[in-house]
Amino acid sequence: MSDRTRFDLTQEQLPTAWFNLMPAIAGSGIQALPPLHPGTLEPVTPDLLSALFPESLIMQEVSTDEWIDIPGGVLDVYRLWRPSPLHRAARLEQALGTPARIYFKYEGVSPAGSHKPNTAVAQAYYNKEAGTKRIATETGAGQWGSALSMACKFFGIDCQVFMVKASYEQKPYRRIFMETFGAEVIPSPSATTQAGKAVLEAHPDSTGSLGIAISEAVEVAATSGGAVRYSLGSVLNHVLLHQTVIGLEAKAQMELAGDVPDVVIGCVGGGSNYAGLAYPFMADRLRGVTPNMRFLATEPAACPTLTRGEFRYDFADTGKMTPLMPMYTLGHGFVPAPVHAGGLRYHGDSPSLSLLVKHGHMQAAAYTQNAVFEAALRFAHTEGIVPAPESAHAVKGAIDEAIAAREAGEERVILFGLSGHGNFDMQAYDDYLNGRLPEVEFREEDVAESMAGVPEVPLPG
Amino acid sequence: MSDRTRFDLTQEQLPTAWFNLMPAIAGSGIQALPPLHPGTLEPVTPDLLSALFPESLIMQEVSTDEWIDIPGGVLDVYRLWRPSPLHRAARLEQALGTPARIYFKYEGVSPAGSHKPNTAVAQAYYNKEAGTKRIATETGAGQWGSALSMACKFFGIDCQVFMVKASYEQKPYRRIFMETFGAEVIPSPSATTQAGKAVLEAHPDSTGSLGIAISEAVEVAATSGGAVRYSLGSVLNHVLLHQTVIGLEAKAQMELAGDVPDVVIGCVGGGSNYAGLAYPFMADRLRGVTPNMRFLATEPAACPTLTRGEFRYDFADTGKMTPLMPMYTLGHGFVPAPVHAGGLRYHGDSPSLSLLVKHGHMQAAAYTQNAVFEAALRFAHTEGIVPAPESAHAVKGAIDEAIAAREAGEERVILFGLSGHGNFDMQAYDDYLNGRLPEVEFREEDVAESMAGVPEVPLPG
Numbered sequence: 001m002s003d004r005t006r007f008d009l010t011q012e013q014l015p016t017a018w019f020n021l022m023p024a025i026a027g028s029g030i031q032a033l034p035p036l037h038p039g040t041l042e043p044v045t046p047d048l049l050s051a052l053f054p055e056s057l058i059m060q061e062v063s064t065d066e067w068i069d070i071p072g073g074v075l076d077v078y079r080l081w082r083p084s085p086l087h088r089a090a091r092l093e094q095a096l097g098t099p100a101r102i103y104f105k106y107e108g109v110s111p112a113g114s115h116k117p118n119t120a121v122a123q124a125y126y127n128k129e130a131g132t133k134r135i136a137t138e139t140g141a142g143q144w145g146s147a148l149s150m151a152c153k154f155f156g157i158d159c160q161v162f163m164v165k166a167s168y169e170q171k172p173y174r175r176i177f178m179e180t181f182g183a184e185v186i187p188s189p190s191a192t193t194q195a196g197k198a199v200l201e202a203h204p205d206s207t208g209s210l211g212i213a214i215s216e217a218v219e220v221a222a223t224s225g226g227a228v229r230y231s232l233g234s235v236l237n238h239v240l241l242h243q244t245v246i247g248l249e250a251k252a253q254m255e256l257a258g259d260v261p262d263v264v265i266g267c268v269g270g271g272s273n274y275a276g277l278a279y280p281f282m283a284d285r286l287r288g289v290t291p292n293m294r295f296l297a298t299e300p301a302a303c304p305t306l307t308r309g310e311f312r313y314d315f316a317d318t319g320k321m322t323p324l325m326p327m328y329t330l331g332h333g334f335v336p337a338p339v340h341a342g343g344l345r346y347h348g349d350s351p352s353l354s355l356l357v358k359h360g361h362m363q364a365a366a367y368t369q370n371a372v373f374e375a376a377l378r379f380a381h382t383e384g385i386v387p388a389p390e391s392a393h394a395v396k397g398a399i400d401e402a403i404a405a406r407e408a409g410e411e412r413v414i415l416f417g418l419s420g421h422g423n424f425d426m427q428a429y430d431d432y433l434n435g436r437l438p439e440v441e442f443r444e445e446d447v448a449e450s451m452a453g454v455p456e457v458p459l460p461g
Numbered sequence: 462m463s464d465r466t467r468f469d470l471t472q473e474q475l476p477t478a479w480f481n482l483m484p485a486i487a488g489s490g491i492q493a494l495p496p497l498h499p500g501t502l503e504p505v506t507p508d509l510l511s512a513l514f515p516e517s518l519i520m521q522e523v524s525t526d527e528w529i530d531i532p533g534g535v536l537d538v539y540r541l542w543r544p545s546p547l548h549r550a551a552r553l554e555q556a557l558g559t560p561a562r563i564y565f566k567y568e569g570v571s572p573a574g575s576h577k578p579n580t581a582v583a584q585a586y587y588n589k590e591a592g593t594k595r596i597a598t599e600t601g602a603g604q605w606g607s608a609l610s611m612a613c614k615f616f617g618i619d620c621q622v623f624m625v626k627a628s629y630e631q632k633p634y635r636r637i638f639m640e641t642f643g644a645e646v647i648p649s650p651s652a653t654t655q656a657g658k659a660v661l662e663a664h665p666d667s668t669g670s671l672g673i674a675i676s677e678a679v680e681v682a683a684t685s686g687g688a689v690r691y692s693l694g695s696v697l698n699h700v701l702l703h704q705t706v707i708g709l710e711a712k713a714q715m716e717l718a719g720d721v722p723d724v725v726i727g728c729v730g731g732g733s734n735y736a737g738l739a740y741p742f743m744a745d746r747l748r749g750v751t752p753n754m755r756f757l758a759t760e761p762a763a764c765p766t767l768t769r770g771e772f773r774y775d776f777a778d779t780g781k782m783t784p785l786m787p788m789y790t791l792g793h794g795f796v797p798a799p800v801h802a803g804g805l806r807y808h809g810d811s812p813s814l815s816l817l818v819k820h821g822h823m824q825a826a827a828y829t830q831n832a833v834f835e836a837a838l839r840f841a842h843t844e845g846i847v848p849a850p851e852s853a854h855a856v857k858g859a860i861d862e863a864i865a866a867r868e869a870g871e872e873r874v875i876l877f878g879l880s881g882h883g884n885f886d887m888q889a890y891d892d893y894l895n896g897r898l899p900e901v902e903f904r905e906e907d908v909a910e911s912m913a914g915v916p917e918v919p920l921p922g
Contacts, residue, residue: 004472006540011467079467080548080845087541091615109570111845113884153842154552173634173887180838180847180890377641381614384541384572386641423574423884426634429641 005090007253009083014075017067019244021279021286021352022237024066028286030359033326033351033460036313041457044323052221052230054130057123060238068241070122077121077154081110082245086253091382093402100405100412101259102398105250105277107419108385112177114420115273116147116233119242123231124151130229134158136220137231138188138213140269141167141342141390142174143420144233149183160228162188162196162216164345165208166338173424188213195219195319209335210269210346215319222321234270235316235325235350243276246417251280254415261415263294263401267393268306268364269343271297271350274394277417278362285361295362296401297353298393300344300372302440303336305329306357306364308447309347313457316348324457327354331450337440339369340428341389347450367396368439373432375399376422388420389428466551468714470544475536478528480705482740482747482813483698485527489747491820494787494812494921497774502918505784513682513691515591518584521699529702531583538582538615542571543706547714552843554863561866561873562720563859566711566738568880569846573638575881576734577608577694580703584692585612591690595619597681598692599649599674601730602628602803602851603635604881605694610644621689623649623657623677625806626669627799634885649674656680656780670796671730671807676780683782695731696777696786696811704737707878712741715876722876724755724862728854729767729825730804732758732811735855738878739823746822756823757862758814759854761805761833763901764797766790767818767825769908770810774918777809785918788815792911798901800830801889802850808911828857829900834893836860837883849881850889 025032034043046058053061060068070078089102107115127135135157139145145161152159161183168175168187175185186192188208189199195215199206206212214232221230232239254261264281266274274297284290297306305328314329316322327348330336334347356362369389376392378399379385387395398416405412422429431437486493495504507519514522521529531539550563568576588596596618600606606622613620622644629636629648636646649669650657656676660667667673675693682691693700715722725742727735735758745751758767766789775790777783788809791797795808817823830850837853839860840846848856859877866873883890892898 005537006472008469008471010469011465076466077845111841111847117845150845154845172891173884176887176891176894177847177884179894180841180887182842380572380641381643384538384578384611384615386572386638421884423634423638423882426637426641430633430637433637433640 002257005088007086007256009249009252011079013252014078014083015070015245015248016075017069018241019248019280020063020066020068020241021283023064024283024286025352025355030355032355035323035325036457038320038324052218054126054132054229056126056129057238060241061236071125074122074125083249084109086250088257089383092379095378095382096399096402096406098402098406099410100402100414102402103254103257103415104418105246107246108421112143112146112150113423114143114147114388115243115246115276116144117151118245118276119233119239119272120147120151122242124155124157127157127229128155132157132229134160134228135231136160136217136228137233138162138210138217140164140210140345142171142424143343145183145185146174146177148231149178149181153181159183160220161185162190162213164188164210164213164342165206167342170340170427171424188216190216193219206335207338209318211318211332214317215321218317218321219319234272235348237352239272240275240350240352243272244279246276247278247280250277250415259413261293262413263296265296265298265394265397265401265414265416267344267390267419268297268299268349268353269346269390271353273417273419275350275353282356282361296397297357297362297364298397299364299366300339300341300393301366301368301442302339303330303345304366304442305347305349307366308442310451311354311358312454314348314454324455325351326459327351328357329454330447331454333450333453334447339440340425341393343390344393365397367393368441369437370432370439372396373437385418386422387418388422389425391419394418463718466549468547468717470710470713472540474713475539475544476706476709477536478530479702480709480741481524481527481529481702482744484525485744485747486813486816491816493816496784496786497918499781499785513679515587515593515690517587517590518699521702522697532586535583535586544710545570547711549718550844553840556839556843557860557863557867559863559867560871561863561875563863564715564718564876565879566707568707569882573604573607573611574884575604575608575849576704576707576737577605578612579706579737580694580700580733581608581612583703585616585618588618588690589616593618593690595621595689596692597621597678597689598694599623599671599678601625601671601806603632603885604804606644606646607635607638609692610639610642614642620644621681622646623651623674625649625671625674625803626667628803631801631888632885649677651677654680667796668799670779672779672793675778676782679778679782680780695733696809698813700733701736701740701811701813704733705740707737708739708741711738711876720874722754723874724757726757726759726855726858726862726875726877728805728851728880729758729760729810729814730807730851732814734878734880736811736814743817743822757858758818758823758825759858760825760827761800761802761854762827762829762903763800764791764806765827765903766808766810768827769903772815772819773915775809775915785916786812787920788812789818790915791908792915794911794914795908800901801886802854804851805854826858828854829902830898831893831900833857834898846879847883848879849883850886852880855879
């Protein structure tokens with residue numbers, strides 16, 4: 001093990017292919033379930049997706065290849081901030097008095113401040129290749145919208161962003177950031193779509209959710225007659241695929257550090273940032289190389305999809321415009337309380353990540369807001385970086401592991417993903433510092449109704 | 462010359478000593494002028510500064526050593542973000558259609574988002590060594606206050622920040638960022654000091670200035686009976702010294718790139734970020750190694766100290782509490798209009814940098830706000846990073862040079878300092894995008910009165 005605190009890769013060590021976990025999942029004997037057409041309940045065929053996505057991304061969505069080359073035009077942009085740093089949080093370890101060694105992979109060095117550009121750039125690139133002139137999308141906290149706005153500007157594509165109203169109001173700087181890159185930003189639910197209107201009629205004061213915003217953006221693309229494509233910032237296989245540059249770099253960096261993680265931790269909204277970090281390591285677990293390596297997905301207690309949801313077929317959006325996805329869900333109608341970790345306010349989760357949790361390869365934990373911000377400050381006060389509220393869930397998980405290691409008197413190697421900085425989330429910190437953050441927890445009564453709306457589709461086996 | 466676009470140094474290449482330009486200035490035959498006691502007009506002796514600064518920093522202030530070792534405790538913190546990247550802005554070059562090669566050294570990767578931690582960490586370290594329990598300081602845009610708040614938290618020192626009121630109101634997120642690190646933030650002018658009260662009596666609606674905020678912080682320290690020390694984020698020799706890690710790294714990185722700058726560009730408020738980048742290169746010019754290398758200091762047209770001010774002895778603060786400094790000044794009573802580049806709203810400039818301008822080793826240029834933000838967007842749209850309004854002045858200078866190179870049909874190697882990101886400056890971008898940015902230019906009538914208050918102290922020679 002090294003006594004250094006930072007492990008940098010050279011430009012030559014930038015990964016040149018993305019890693020696809022699906023073959024390793026299949027190889028471990030786990031049967032991946034297909035998305036279903038909600039009408040026929042038959043597996044969705046690629047052509048059904050072609051109204052929304054370019055062919056190249058659909059092929060990645062269903063690919064069974066283990067490695068997929070990263071185009072040069074994408075690598076050129078990645079080089080603006082990649083390889084990203086991996087740090088050992090030695091100052092945090094010392095403050096905690098733990099024998100654990102804590103490493104974190106930091107994606108906040110990207111121009112948009114999070115991991116999201118890893119896929120935004122790839123999606124904009126492939127859309128450009130396919131002749132796309134305009135893309136519609138949704139954003140929760142604004143990280144995805146920021147990344148896609150930037151990527152679209154790079155490739156000369158117009159960008160329209162439906163921003164969850166709770167975040168639109170909490171984070172005006174995120175809106176302006178997107179506008180700086182020329183995007184059109186609309187608070188969701190909006191009156192510009194049928195899906196948005198339906199929500200507003202039922203709930204005029206709706207603060208929105210990712211599920212609603214997805215419906216609006218999908219509707220814009222699906223009803224555009226091909227003029228507008230849709231882009232999603234998480235959940236889908238091709239999105240998780242693009243994020244694996246994080247984990248591929250982290251594996252090389254952990255080798256530089258001379259350490260192997262005992263536990264890999266990340267925060268999960270749709271799952272892409274955590275999958276990006278975890279999947280290259282997970283492949284080793286699935287193949288029996290590191291059978292005892294643990295994986296911990298963290299989420300908000302206000303939206304505890306993995307810890308309290310059910311593994312079911314459900315819609316990925318509130319307006320029921322998407323295929324049925326096999327995943328942990330709180331019900332597509334669930335609208336989480338407006339906690340500050342807007343990027344984690346999603347009723348569902350990536351199917352592949354859900355599958356790994358269901359089969360015991362991943363654990364999950366849910367935390368309340370104040371505990372998360374307390375962890376975020378401990379981290380900032382030692383490592384200097386003020387984490388995004390989403391990423392702070394991973395920090396909380398890592399600190400809990402480090403304290404457990406101290407109490408057990410164990411050396412333990414902890415790797416967590418710090419997916420972004422909190423520069424645009426200062427209102428959340430102000431609320432925390434002034435005791436204004438409500439302790440929002442999952443309420444059974446909220447979810448009973450929305451779970452009732454989940455279609456009864458039997459899972460195989 | 463390399464065809465790469467990013468030039469990273471390893472941890473082993475982190476500079477281990479700061480570079481002091483004063484010996485090279487003296488060696489070139491330029492006589493540096495001493496700060497004077499305002500009562501006696503005698504050169505200030507180190508002991509007069511001991512009420513404000515620890516001995517170690519005073520020794521650096523007057524040092525004639527060319528190299529000063531960086532303590533291990535400072536290097537440990539630098540490693541959280543250093544060495545910082547040097548990029549070639551190839552996408553910007555392409556968009557400009559210029560034969561110039563544009564490089565930029567990016568300091569926004571620090572946790573506080575600018576170059577300021579380079580000296581904040583050093584100052585907090587030496588204060589800790591000297592037993593300091595509390596530090597008072599001022600901040601313009603909030604970059605310095607953010608950096609010192611973070612550094613003080615690392616070393617267990619309390620921090621009180623007088624924040625220029627114009628910025629306090631424009632940038633609440635900067636205030637919160639400082640509070641996140643435990644600092645007490647007070648809008649300046651305030652009623653908590655005699656200096657602040659005096660300004661408020663004369664100008665109840667004062668939006669403040671760096672000169673006023675310095676007076677308040679100096680007063681707190683000077684009247685504390687030793688309980689509080691003062692810390693300055695620019696202007697002084699020891700501050701510029703700590704920033705030379707920027708230029709030392711940039712020199713090594715330009716060697717990796719296989720290029721030598723024809724012109725080195727930076728923005729100047731007090732001068733520390735630009736000096737930090739420029740001085741290691743300037744030494745070669747002063748010694749005749751690169752006699753034709755040009756240096757361009759950029760500043761706002763609303764506060765054009767180097768381009769329109771006079772080289773005079775003047776106070777560094779509005780309240781006349783500091784020694785008289787030999788520098789370009791617009792008069793210590795000058796209150797610039799509240800332009801968004803709050804960090805450049807300073808009536809004076811670093812004495813050493815002023816001397817280099819006066820002796821023709823550096824040029825200066827002033828730009829109005831809208832031209833600066835236009836340049837900032839051109840940069841963001843190609844390189845992804847949204848610059849701080851201050852740093853955008855350097856971007857404007859670099860783009861102008863690149864266009865001039867295109868028009869002259871010349872290859873030209875341009876190096877500029879991108880001192881920070883604009884994540885906390887979104888209001889300014891919103892104002893620019895919506896045509897709400899006033900074109901503020903220097904008004905002779907504003908300065909006539911304040912220059913009249915500058916003491917008549919003859920310059921030698």
